[in-house]
Amino acid sequence: xxxxxxxxxxxxxxxxxxxxxxxxxxxxxxxxxxxxxxxxxxxxxxxxxxxxxxxxxxxxxxxxxxxxxxxxxxxxxxxxxxxxxxxxxxxxxxxxxxxxxxxxxxxxxxxxxxxxxx
Amino acid sequence: xxxxxxxxxxxxxxxxxxxxxxxxxxxxxxxxxxxxxxxxxxxxxxxxxxxxxxxxxxxxxxxxxxxxxxxxxxxxxxxxxxxxxxxxxxxxxxxxxxxxxxxxxxxxxxxxxxxxxxxxxxxxxxxxxxxxxxxxxxxxxxxxxxxxxxxxxxxxxxxxxxxxxxxxxxxxxxxxxxxxxxxxxxxxxxxxxxxxxxxxxxxxxxxxxxxxxxxxxxxxxxxxxxxxxxxxx
Numbered sequence: 001x002x003x004x005x006x007x008x009x010x011x012x013x014x015x016x017x018x019x020x021x022x023x024x025x026x027x028x029x030x031x032x033x034x035x036x037x038x039x040x041x042x043x044x045x046x047x048x049x050x051x052x053x054x055x056x057x058x059x060x061x062x063x064x065x066x067x068x069x070x071x072x073x074x075x076x077x078x079x080x081x082x083x084x085x086x087x088x089x090x091x092x093x094x095x096x097x098x099x100x101x102x103x104x105x106x107x108x109x110x111x112x113x114x115x116x117x118x
Numbered sequence: 119x120x121x122x123x124x125x126x127x128x129x130x131x132x133x134x135x136x137x138x139x140x141x142x143x144x145x146x147x148x149x150x151x152x153x154x155x156x157x158x159x160x161x162x163x164x165x166x167x168x169x170x171x172x173x174x175x176x177x178x179x180x181x182x183x184x185x186x187x188x189x190x191x192x193x194x195x196x197x198x199x200x201x202x203x204x205x206x207x208x209x210x211x212x213x214x215x216x217x218x219x220x221x222x223x224x225x226x227x228x229x230x231x232x233x234x235x236x237x238x239x240x241x242x243x244x245x246x247x248x249x250x251x252x253x254x255x256x257x258x259x260x261x262x263x264x265x266x267x268x269x270x271x272x273x274x275x276x277x278x279x280x281x282x283x284x285x286x287x288x289x290x291x292x293x294x295x296x297x298x299x300x301x302x303x304x305x306x307x308x309x310x311x312x313x314x315x316x317x318x319x320x321x322x323x324x325x326x327x328x329x330x331x332x333x334x335x336x337x338x339x340x341x342x343x344x345x346x347x348x349x350x351x
Contacts, residue, residue, distance in 0.1 A: 002145050010136040014129050021125045048153075050146055056157070056169040057247065064161045064314070071169065073146070073153040078173040082185050085251050085334075089192035092341050096196045099348060 005046035012039030026101065026108040030094045037087040041080050048076030165311035165320040166244045174249065175323050175330075179293065179304030186333060190286070193337040193344075200344045217267050225267040232260040240331030244320040250327040254334025261339040265346050273343045282336035285329040292322050292329075 016036025020029045049072050056074035058064055102108055149157060160172035174182050239246075240253030264271060296305035306326070312319030 002143075003140070006140055006143070010133075010140065014133055014136070017132070018125065018129055021128075022122060050149070055247065058161055058167045058169070059315075067161065067169075068149055068154050068157040071149075071157055073149055074156055074169040074173055075153055077170045078178065081170070081174060081249075081251060082181065085185055086188055088338075089189050092192055092196055092345075095345065096199050099345075100199055 001051070002046050002049050005049070006043055009039045009042035009046060012036065012042065015039075024109050024111055026098045026110055029110070030091060030098060033094065034087070034091055037083075037091075041083055041087075044076050044080050044083065048073035161314060164306055164323070165314055166323055167315050167320075168244055168246065168249075171244050171249050171323065171327065172320075175243075175326055176304060176306045179326075182330070183289070183293070183304070186286070186289070186330060189334065189337050190282070193282075193340050196341050196344050200348050214269055221267050225263050229260045229263055232263065233257060236260065236331070236335065240328050241324060242317070243327040243331075244323045245315065245317070250330030251334050253331040254336075254338060257331070257335035258338030258342060262342055265342060269346060273339070275340070275343070278336050278340045278343070282333055282340070285333040285336070289326060289329045289333065292326055296322075 013036050016032045016034070016039060019032030019035065023029050023032060053070055053072045054062060056071040056077065058067060062070045098108065101113065105112055148154075156169055156173055156177065160166050160169045160177075164172045164176055166172040166176075236253045236256035236259075238253075239248035239256055240250045243249030243253070261273070292308065293304040296308055297303050300307045300321075304326075306321035306323045309321045309325075311321055317324070
């Protein structure tokens with residue numbers, strides 16, 4: 001279970017990085033970064049999972065007294081919630097800059113932006 | 119060609135690293151010390167049923183404040199970068215095909231329901247999976263649906279800004295009140311903890327999370343509105 005989630009996450013990270021490094025189109029690079037970001041989040045959540053336990057919410061199935069023995073680690077979940085929100089902010093900023101770049105050059109091909117190239 | 123080979127080489131190295139990590143990874147069978155503390159104390163000390171919410175709003179509340187600030191900065195930068203001197207008159211000139219009957223009628227039915235679901239998710243953040251960030255995103259999705267139905271619709275920037283600033287002020291204000299009347303900044307024991315598992319419990323957590331929900335919803339909406347009001351030149 002953990003292995004499947006972690007393998008999926010690692011594959012998504014590699015796929016996203018491959019797309020970001022080989023695509024010449026800026027929009028496709030942004031999509032690739034989002035995919036890699038999702039992969040990182042999946043790996044982080046998978047690390048908090050403990051075999052045979054349930055979500056960190058107390059109810060009839062998880063009484064307060066037994067909480068420590070019945071729930072999975074809540075810390076990575078809180079961390080990933082933060083990471084998702086920040087990831088969304090980063091994606092929005094990338095899209096905005098992509099729009100400004102398009103406005104400037106009329107193209108989204110990264111090869112045409114040669115000002116910082118050496 | 120060389121570039122692609124280099125990329126593949128880099129990804130192969132990274133992949134080897136990941137395989138190594140995966141093979142040597144042994145899953146925990148017990149909670150670690152931090153997780154155990156949260157599991158044992160959040161119900162008694164803070165009165166929350168959802169432990170993740172207890173971590174986000176109270177134990178690590180300062181980090182959440184930072185996170186909301188980052189989101190606010192993002193929304194502000196998007197607004198500054200995309201702002202035009204006179205885009206009010208310009209954005210009305212676009213000629214667009216009619217959006218379909220299904221989309222228009224469907225949005226009349228769905229927008230109020232989506233807003234209701236968003237409010238439900240952030241008000242019940244201390245009881246059910248969910249909370250301010252998720253509820254805010256749901257509310258922004260209602261705005262997105264309205265924008266899809268009518269891309270020329272004008273949303274009042276001042277209302278969005280007012281909702282955002284007021285909820286931000288209340289969030290910080292409740293945190294500061296915690297210094298004087300409870301254990302510290304963003305302490306939730308400002309109000310009585312109430313009965314574990316009921317709607318009015320966990321002190322100020324539902325109130326703070328509702329303000330976070332409104333703030334996040336307003337920030338996402340302002341990003342969407344700003345992005346949709348840009349013009350092709």
